[in-house]
Amino acid sequence: AFHAQVHTSAKTGKAARMAGCVIDITGRKTLEQQKNEFIEMVSHELKTPATGIKAYGQLLQDRFLHNDPETNLRLIAKQNKLTNRLINLLNRLLDSTRVVDGSLKPHLEKADINVLIREYVDDLQSLTQNHQLNFRAAEKQIVLVDKEQIGQVLTNLISNAIKYSPEGGDINITSETTNDGQCMVSIADTGIGIDDSEKKKIFERFFRKNNDSTRSSTGVGLGLYICDAIIRQHGGEIGVKSQAGKGSVFYFLLPHHEAAIVNMAKPSDND
Ligand code: ADP
Secondary structure (H helix, E strand, O other): OOHHHHHHHHHHOHHHHHHHHHHHOOOOOOHHHHHHHHHHHHHHHHHHHHHHHHHHHHHHHHHHHHOOHHHHHHHHHHHHHHHHHHHHHHHHHOOOHHHHHOOOOOOOEEEEHHHHHHHHHHHHHHOOOOOOEEEEEOOOOEEEEOHHHHHHHHHHHHHHHHHOOOOOOOEEEEEEEOOOOEEEEEEEOOOOOOOHHHOOHHHOOOOOOOOHHHHOOOOOOOHHHHHHHHHHHOOOEEEEEEEOOOEEEEEEEEEEHHHHHHHHHHHHHOO
């Protein structure tokens, strides 16, 4: 999240201003602060597909040198897919603050969560050399989701798992049905972990742990805040189980398709 920006900002001293927002947040936000938050959020959401498009472009450049038309076509198709995702996100992000305040309703579609996860895991794996992403699905699970938004959640959680764990550490992604019939997706890493005292705070806007092991990593603490907003809008729940120094398991729960229809039907009766 925010890799390029904060990197640059750190050099210009702008990061100190961002950190200042964390402290000011208890007071009334100025228009300037709100504008900054909006710009940060937009940039955050655009970063992942933009990085993917660039990476495929670089791969294509290499492949063309080797004159490998089949691979080139495959890479172009992937690049087009990411470009479409970027355009969708741009359209959506024009009013991204509404995701968080609840006024931007998700565009719900029936989807097999495992197909969606597989797609995002494959995309992220192709951009990650130092971590193996393993995906295991217990059974087919149909959910009612905004695919783009749930994709954003998967991207944020998997990117964090990569960012906060050592090179070579496996990331295990699983999808299963809970005893009470919900769909549960977990992302487990073997990284730095999270102290009990911080497990709630990490979902707050702009919260970043600031110790030796994380100071060098980039980000401004918006990813989990956005994930939480998206999952709650889907009638689900997000959380973390973690042991400092051993690793973290981030998970989210979503109602299964039939349960979602029953729940969604209630509020819309009053629309
Ligand atoms: P960012 O990564 O941009 O700082 P996030 O909202 O995604 O923002 O995360 C907030 C904070 O939660 C991070 O700064 C980090 O301290 C902690 N965190 C998130 N994911 C993990 C993880 N997988 N392992 C350890 N700490 C994490």
